[in-house]
Amino acid sequence: MTASLEQLRRCHFGVDLGAARTRVYVKGSGLVVDQPSVAAVNTRTGALIAVGELAEKMTGRTPHYIRVVRPVSGGTVVDIEMAQRMLRHLLGDEIRRTLRRKPRLRGAACTPHDAGPLAQRATIETLVGLGARRVELVDTLIAAAVGCGLPVEQPEATMVMVCGAAATQVAVLSLGSIVTAERIPVGGEAVDHAIVQHLRHEHALMLPSQSVRPLQVALSGNGLTPDGPSSTEIHGRDVATGLARSVRIDTAAVRDAIQTPLTGVLDGIGKVLRECPPDLVADLADRGIMMVGGSALLPGFDQMLRQATGMPVHIADRPDVCAVQGLGTMMEGGVEPLQLDPVDL
Known part of the structure; x- marks a missing residue:
């Protein structure tokens, strides 16, 4: 459920709270x-050792008594x-002290479009633990659209x-509301998993989790398109011997492995367009699709969508922070609702 603009201004x-990163916007600041949504805990004492980037660097590199956890999964706590x-x-401490001085502290949070009552309650309880007396929930799709400058309040x-x-969440918006939306359980983690499985099966190479992103960067430029680099070298561990090994892999095969999970995203876009009224689809032929979120920066993803749908595809200026920036814009009063006055007969 999306809160009203008047409630958000308060x-x-x-x-x-994202599965990969957590972002906080403070009104006026x-x-x-x-930071990454990761925490490292000492299982012997229960003490929190590290959070954010430091905890993410500890992944796969800790002794048995230190556990690295992700308290958020799929946008749900x-x-x-x-x-x-x-x-x-x-x-x-400094920001928390500043927030505690606010009379009747109010917070807002982004939630996935299809979040159920339990998921919404978990998000509310998390912010209540920070001292919030009231929590407003905003649909991530609307917050992201506002954050990247789309005229969501217009007809x-x-x-x-x-x-x-x-x-991946896809939606068509009009008059500040969602006309039709679809949530596809395919994201950046599915792409990472496809790369890891491809290298394991084809090259008998186990890739460290920290090396998946550099491999995607190696595909940058033309990325997922055939015009990209023909090969790249990657370091990992041999499945049979357990020793470190380097192999030169064919990027065309990696592109094929990446495109397999992304097929589900294309199916979701097609479903949204089929359920959308024809007049709105005609508008989309000119406006196209706006991509936001961290995985929107996957090399060549926009080109693949452009070729598959025949529609213009745009990437926001800062796609990774669009949702929280949209939340901040609505809290600061940067969005004016369209006035629909009743007609007197």
Whole structure:
């Protein structure tokens, strides 16, 4: 459920709890937190050792008594207590003291389009743990559309695609509301998994989790298109011997492996367009699709969508922070609702 603009203007801070990164916007200060949604815990004492980037670097490199956890999965809080502790450490003492001085502290949070009552309740409980007396929930699709500058309050069709780590959400918006939407359980993590499985099966190479992103960067430029680099060298561990090994892989085969999970995204876009009224589809033929989210930067993803749909495809200027920036814009009063006065007969 999306809160009204009047309610959002009363909020003091906004949180975008993503599966990959957590971002916090404080009214009057802007974006104050942009860190990975990761925490490292000492299982012997229960103490929180690290959060954010430092905890992410510990993944796969810790002794047995240190556990690296992700309290958010697919945009939904799965561990409320750990999410609260992570947010407290990410905000720091100074920002938390500033927020505590606010009378009747109000917070706002982004939630996935199809989030159920339990998922919404978990998000609310997480912000209540920071001292919020009231929490407003905003649909991630609407917040992202506002953040990238789309005229969502106008009677015109705008199509936004939020490419997250665990899922991709596609929607057509008009008059500040969602006309039709679809959530596809394919995101950046599915692409990473496809690359890891391809290297394991074809080259008997186990790729460290920290090396998946550099491989995607190696495909940059033309990326997923056949005009990209023909080969690249990657380092990993041999499946049979366990020793370090380097192999030169054919990027064309990696592109094929990446495109397999992305087929589900194309199916979701087709379903949204089929359920959309014809007048709005006609608007989309000119406006096209706006891509936001961290996975929108996947090399060549926009070109693949352009070829498959025949529609213009655009990537926002800062696609990774569009949702929290849109939340901040609505809290600061940067969006004016379209006035629809009743007609007197």
